[in-house]
Amino acid sequence: MMKLAVFASGTGSNFDAIVHAIQNGELDAEVTMLVCDRVGAPVIEKAQNYEIDTIVFSANVYESKAQYEEALLKDCRERGIDYIILAGFMRLIGPTLLEPYRNRILNIHPSLLPAFPGKDAIGQAFDQQVKITGVTVHFVDEGMDTGPIIEQEAVRIEDGDTKDDVVRKIQAIEHKLYPSVIRTLKIKEESI
Template identity: 75%
Template sequence: MINLAIFASGSGSNFDAIVHAIEKGELDANVSLLVCDRVGAPVIEKAQRYEVDTVVFTPKVYNGKAAYEEALLADCRDREIDYIILAGYMRLIGPTLLKPYENRIINIHPSLLPAFPGKDAIGQAVSKQVKITGVTVHFIDDGMDTGPIIDQEAVRIEDTDTEEDVKRKIQAVEHELYPKVIQSLLVKEDAK
């Protein structure tokens, strides 16, 4: 069985979607670990409900990014993690994790990259009054939302849509697309 570690910082809606896909038999993997960098983030409670091992790291207590990522890497190795899945994890990944998990760290972003990278992609799309935005699943590299694109899906923005409407549309697509893309990667891995 493929072991996943999900890194998240917030509400955990994509965490939920991935676990539900596993429960429904649509994703052949095991969520072995939740890594969270915010004490009290709602995703922690979700992980507890699903009985997923959880570690909460406060980056400020470490002597730099490399030391913080060494601690994350140790937990991932202890649990034999095959893939790291970023689900609203609001930190750039450094070489300490990138090298051992090359092409095995996956992120989901609420825009059609390369448009609107970084924070508040939905707000950026709404303020620019674009008609099409979307969702991108990509591998992580050392840039911000610059890694190779795995898949994308478009979302239309109507003139009457508020930012909250767009967010709901984006999340609905994310919750379907992310588990499917992860499963397709695992199938390709199995075929090797």
């Protein structure tokens, strides 16, 4: 069974979607741990309710990014983590984690990359008055939302849509697309 570590910083709606897909038998995997960099983030309580090991850290207590990534890498190795799944994790991954998990760290982003990378992609799309935006799942590399694209799905912004409407449309796609992409990785691994 594929072992996942989910890294999140916020509410955890994609974390929830992944766990639900596992519980419903749609995804043959196990979320072995949640890593969160924000004390008090709602995703922590969700993980505790699912009885999933949770690691909460504050980056500013470490001397460097490499130091906290080394601690996280140790935790991942001890638990036999196959993939790191970023789900609203608001930190760039550095080489300490990236190198041992190259092509095994995934991110989901609320735009059709390369359009609107970085923070508030939905707001960027809304401000630019685009009619089509979407969701991208990609492998993580050294850049911000620059890694190889695995899957994308478009979302139409209709006349009269508010930003909240677009957020709801994006999240509905994310919650189906992310578990689907993870399932595809499992299938590819089994065929090797």
